[in-house]
Amino acid sequence: MTAPILISPSVLNADLANLTGEIGRIASADYVHLDVMDNHFVPNMTFGLPVVERILATTAVPADVHLMIDDPDTWAPAYAEAGAASVTFHAEAARAPVRLARELRAKGARASLALRPATGIENYLDLLPEFDMVLVMTVEPGFGGQSFITGTLPKIRRTRDAITRSGGDVWIQVDGGVSRETIADAAAAGANVFVAGSAVYSAADPAEEIAVLRGKATDAFRP
Numbered sequence: 001m002t003a004p005i006l007i008s009p010s011v012l013n014a015d016l017a018n019l020t021g022e023i024g025r026i027a028s029a030d031y032v033h034l035d036v037m038d039n040h041f042v043p044n045m046t047f048g049l050p051v052v053e054r055i056l057a058t059t060a061v062p063a064d065v066h067l068m069i070d071d072p073d074t075w076a077p078a079y080a081e082a083g084a085a086s087v088t089f090h091a092e093a094a095r096a097p098v099r100l101a102r103e104l105r106a107k108g109a110r111a112s113l114a115l116r117p118a119t120g121i122e123n124y125l126d127l128l129p130e131f132d133m134v135l136v137m138t139v140e141p142g143f144g145g146q147s148f149i150t151g152t153l154p155k156i157r158r159t160r161d162a163i164t165r166s167g168g169d170v171w172i173q174v175d176g177g178v179s180r181e182t183i184a185d186a187a188a189a190g191a192n193v194f195v196a197g198s199a200v201y202s203a204a205d206p207a208e209e210i211a212v213l214r215g216k217a218t219d220a221f222r223p
């Protein structure tokens, strides 16, 4: 089964006072990536459920919510209930990741497990069927505009090979420093969902940037 190539721009570095307009500029994207930060799990704070609910009510682009928060076991299900297409929580923060993934799926969202750069995939390989996506962070979570950590590429490849061996249909997302310069390496390692914040929103034409990123990832992807 070949994984689809999907582009999910992050609005973290967009104009947060004009989210409706900013999401309108990426209407050709597959998802809009919403970074929820609580200033506990990461040293930064963005927005939470009320803002995400308003985005969901006012945009047609499916939402890919990335929770960088403590206690996702308590907070994540509400994002699924609100209508997020995909809800990602961090392995380092969840008390009961399998129970939480099942709850998210039961509420109609795709369930996704995120790993910080220093967190291995090995402890989670047997649990992959419980998830629809693994997010391999390619920067330390917390801020946009950082440089892609190439040392995460072997983990992406190990994850893709394990998914292929198991015959499953789990997507691999990369998030952080994804650009024209780095997207091919991530795709060649087996990633198929690409978060790009500054690359898309600092481009003169975000729609064109999405098309270029999609083309480079499609050419480079190795299952």
Ligand SMILES: O=C(CO)[C@@H](O)[C@H](O)COP(=O)(O)O
Pocket (backbone or CB within 6 Å): 010, 012, 013, 033, 035, 066, 068, 139, 140, 141, 142, 143, 144, 145, 146, 175, 176, 177, 178, 195, 196, 197, 198, 199
């Ligand atoms: O989750 C995060 C940061 O923690 C990301 O989603 C960033 O917002 C991506 O931004 P760029 O690295 O593409 O600028």
Ligand SMILES: [Fe+2]
Pocket (backbone or CB within 6 Å): 010, 033, 034, 035, 066, 175, 195
């Ligand atoms: Fe993110």
